Amino acid sequence: MAGYMVFIWDDEAAWENAGPSTVAANQAEHEDFIARNAASLRGGNRLHPSGTATSIRRTADGGVAVSDGAFAETKEVIGGYYLIDAADLDEAMRIAVQVPAPFGGVEVRPIWTTS
């Protein structure tokens, strides 16, 4: 048995223009998928849009370069993940900057909560 992380790649612009019925139908399909695959699922979440992402890279001089937005270069793909709890973005970044990513960097995305 192996673990898999399934990232949902989707067209954000299409979702911004989608009406409430499309959103509701998608929600129902997810619930259906979850019910059918409950035995295989460890967890999953919706993320806020990529506009809320923060990318962090180590620079050549040993510093840290922080930028607004998701990684855009296609040579970088998601190679792993850590799910972390943090009080705010500053604390999340303090943890994220320690994640080893020698050939790329990390992208911090807030998880959508419904509370």
Added chain:
Amino acid sequence: MDSAAAAAVAEAHRRDWGFVLAATARITGDLDAAEDCVQDAYAQALTAWPANGVPANPAAWLTVVARRRAINLIRRNDTLSRKLPLLVLDDTLPGPGDGTDTAVTPIPDDRLRLIFTCCHPALAAEARVALTLRLLCGLTTGEVASAFLVSETTMAARITRAKKKIAAARIPYQVPPASELPDRLAAVLDVVHLVFTTGHTAPGGQALQRRDLAERALDLARMLRQLLPDDPAVAGLLALILLTDARRHTRTATDGRLLLLAEQDRTHWDRAEINEGLDLIRAALERRPPTRYALMAAIAAVHAAAPRWEATDWQQISDLYDTLIQVWPSPVVALNRAIAIGEARGPQAGLAALDELATEPQLASYHYLPAARAEFLRRLDRTDEARLAYHEARLLADNPVEREFLARRLSELDA
């Protein structure tokens, strides 16, 4: 309307907007809602102050009114679900909806929290400037858009997106801890410096300067100095702005044409701003190595100290650039260093230093490089080469006043 009261509202808008907004955001926990409440408080002032007189402490009056409205809104909306999470506030101070009686408790000055939130490194650089001008300085979206030559729709989208990120990614409403302060403060100072340079030499429009922006930058730098009085980096930026801004009345002639530092009437430099800037230099140079802005301020101070262009201590300026390029190795600094070398050791040395930068890609479209070459070539009587360089500079310059200056230099060359 009572014109004295109207002027007082306008003055309070400029001086106190950031203070009132920062204090109100703590109650609403939401920047948009805080902006609405503050806008409403200023609207109320427009009717209340002419009728009842201008309050002794306008900022406190406006804050009390804005926070009262915020508390009422929260009570009314309590049961409504929110589209976005609230600002991240710490627990040690009154938080959203606690109904603190602002009339009796002193209002905390939250402007530092606000500016650190607006200038957070996780926000895009252009969004940091836009948020700072809007939330700290009270500029409208249209005013911010015109400063950076984008449409109001584009600027509105940029500001909305940044506010959404602050809420969703939980960028905290906090002054960073001491260990992170220098880096985070550097980001804040860069924003204030960018506002100043955009006002000092406007990228578009007909005039050389946008005084409104330059004055906002000066206000922001003074605010930071007041709130972080022991910080050498802050002292450096304020000194730089003061010493540069002191020349504002002499940078163009009465007919609007550009005057070089060499041509400016130094008796019309603002002595009060120069003295204030000089007083700050010592504090600014305390940190080792000195910050970029402190060194730039020290260079401006050497110019300010020279009664005439011919009396400028170029060797000292050249030495300061040698240090600056260690602290801040940028092509633009290298260019200014080359010019200082030329003034200190002659046009041939200056030209040699400039030619080292000829292949620097970041300077490829920067009109000050061919303009500086042209000047040294002219002094060496290499007229044909100087003419070519002036042509190149004029093609690259954006500001019409600067373009006109270069055209004038060209015609003088042919005369």
